[in-house]
Structures are given as structure tokens and as C-alpha cells.
Amino acid sequence: MAGERVEELKLLGTWTSPFVIRVKLALWLKGLSYENIEEDDLYHNKSELLLKSNPVHKQVPVLIHNGKSVCESQLIVQYIDEAFGADHGPAFLPADPYERAMARFWAAYIDDKLLASALRAGRATTEEEKAEALKQTSAAVETLEAAFEQCSKGKPFFGGDSVGYLDIVLGGLIPLDYIGEAFCGMKLFDHTNSPLLEAWVQRFHALDAAKDVLPEVDRVVAEHNKRKQARAAAAAAATSN
Ligand SMILES: N[C@@H](CCC(=O)N[C@@H](CS)C(=O)NCC(=O)O)C(=O)O
Structure with a gap:
């Protein structure tokens, strides 16, 4: 008897990214579970996994499906729609x-x-x-x-x-x-x-x-304010040097 194929899905991202949120929405809507891997310091210290999975743009999101990487949020959403078809609910893209x-x-x-x-x-x-x-x-x-x-x-x-x-x-x-x-x-x-x-x-x-x-x-507002303060501090430090 053929065993059921087990899909392995990993998502590399950051919780603040609008592009990553798209992919999370698409995975949720298809009822797919996945391992969420959060980049700790996307702008200063990208993980080895990110650099290896998206060597061209070095950006999140990246979806890794059974070891193969898909990059660019819009393409990932389309990929999810095509790879997980009819048995995962209605298609995202119109049929026409x-x-x-x-x-x-x-x-x-x-x-x-x-x-x-x-x-x-x-x-x-x-x-x-x-x-x-x-x-x-x-x-x-x-x-x-x-x-x-x-x-x-x-x-x-x-x-x-x-x-x-x-x-x-x-x-x-x-x-x-x-x-x-x-x-x-x-x-x-x-x-x-x-x-x-x-x-x-x-x-x-x-x-x-x-x-x-x-x-x-x-949480979004607090993160935005934190980043704004960090940018202002960096700018002030640059002018005082
Ligand atoms: N066009 C890309 C944009 C992705 C993007 O800009 N990701 C940002 C996070 S919001 C990123 O990884 N920035 C890190 C960098 O550019 O070094 C997509 O749709 O996936």
C-alpha cells in the first residue's frame, strides 16, 4: 500500500513583514501546517538558511517545500495555490x-x-x-x-x-x-x-x-516606535562623529 506523502513546509520570515503575512494567510487558508522560522536580525545578520535558500535577493519570505525553496511573496502565494489544489479548499486565483x-x-x-x-x-x-x-x-x-x-x-x-x-x-x-x-x-x-x-x-x-x-x-505600533527610535539614535550618532 502506498504511504501518504508527508509534506514538509518551512517558512522563513519575520513577524512584521507584510510579505511574510501574505504567505501565512495563504497557508492558513489552505489549512496547511508549517514550521515558522523567524529571522532574528534580518537587517544585520541574516541566517545561513536564508542566504542559502534565497541567494539572489536574500530576503524573506522563503517557503521551503520538501527541501525546495520558493521566493517572492506573490509567487509563493501562487505556488501554494497550485501545489495544494482542490483538496485544500477553493483556489485563490480565478479559473477564467x-x-x-x-x-x-x-x-x-x-x-x-x-x-x-x-x-x-x-x-x-x-x-x-x-x-x-x-x-x-x-x-x-x-x-x-x-x-x-x-x-x-x-x-x-x-x-x-x-x-x-x-x-x-x-x-x-x-x-x-x-x-x-x-x-x-x-x-x-x-x-x-x-x-x-x-x-x-x-x-x-x-x-x-x-x-x-x-x-x-x-505590537505593530510598539515595534514601529522602537525602530523609529533606533533610526533616530543611529542618525544622531552619525552626526556627532
Ligand atoms: N518582493 C519581495 C519583497 C520582500 C522584502 O522586501 N522583504 C524584506 C522584509 S519586509 C526583507 O527581507 N528585507 C531584508 C533585506 O532587503 O535585506 C516579496 O514580495 O517577497
Whole structure:
């Protein structure tokens, strides 16, 4: 009798990373258990396992499935969807090829436009630079609001009645929305610029997957403040030398 194949899944990450949270959401939704391996000091001392598993980018997340590494959060979520098919619940990506292409298009938009401009705003060193980045962030939120309307077709999620690929991709960014003001100078989703996405955040939060996977607001805020103080101390030390 053939024995049942035992899947070995390991996730290399850090609890704060929006990219890692995506993968955790995808694993949760497929009902997959895995070993969570937290990088202790991602920015100063990467583990040997991370360097070996993602030698190109040296970044988290990395999913190691039966010894083989998959990198890049969006690709990992797609991999999980394909590798753990029908017996692990509904597919994340739509069946229709055009709708699949659209989901991938908007997922790329979330990282390349929305997240990139919010990060630029958070790291801006001049008021002008910050104002420009915030303008681009608001424009990206507005565009995504329209995309939500188009993809969800009046249903609760990008994926329709249940959570799909885009919900997972954007779901990873919810902790950044908790600290929006402190993170980049604006709340990412609110009732004035994006009422549909603001309602989507509330709906997503109410899911068991989100309750189990998303870090607590207070913990995210405390970590953000700790990093900000460390950056300020490093900058002060650099100017006094
Ligand atoms: N495009 C990548 C981005 C991953 C990423 O930026 N990871 C950060 C943590 S949030 C990282 O590993 N940073 C360490 C570094 O760049 O050295 C993805 O989607 O997985």
C-alpha cells in the first residue's frame, strides 16, 4: 500500500513583514501546517538558511517545500495555490484566464505603486519629496478602490464571496494601515478616499484567518516606535562623529 506523502513546509520570515503575512494567510487558508522560522536580525545578520535558500535577493519570505525553496511573496502565494489544489479548499486565483491575468495585474500594482509610494513617503527626507509621494499614494489608493469595485462585482472580497489572491496580497498590508499615519503620513484606507477598501479592511479583519495571522495592533505600533527610535539614535550618532 502506498504511504501518504508527508509534506514538509518551512517558512522563513519575520513577524512584521507584510510579505511574510501574505504567505501565512495563504497557508492558513489552505489549512496547511508549517514550521515558522523567524529571522532574528534580518537587517544585520541574516541566517545561513536564508542566504542559502534565497541567494539572489536574500530576503524573506522563503517557503521551503520538501527541501525546495520558493521566493517572492506573490509567487509563493501562487505556488501554494497550485501545489495544494482542490483538496485544500477553493483556489485563490480565478479559473477564467482573463480574470487571472487581471488579479495578477492588480497584485503587481499593489506592490509597485501603492506600497512603493507609501514607503517613499515614509522615508522621504524633504517635505517636498514627502508631499509628492503622498500624492502618489492617494492616487494609487483611488485606483485600487476602482479595481476593487471591478473585481469584486459588488461582492465582499476581491475574490467574490470568498477570499482570493488579491485579498491575500492586500491583506498583508493591513498592519501598515494600522500605523498608516506614523508609517507614511497618511491612513492608507479611509472613508473619504476609499470607502470600499475601508469596509473591506473591516471585513477582512473579521475573518478567522486574519484573527489568527495578523499581528496585534499594539505590537505593530510598539515595534514601529522602537525602530523609529533606533533610526533616530543611529542618525544622531552619525552626526556627532
Ligand atoms: N518582493 C519581495 C519583497 C520582500 C522584502 O522586501 N522583504 C524584506 C522584509 S519586509 C526583507 O527581507 N528585507 C531584508 C533585506 O532587503 O535585506 C516579496 O514580495 O517577497
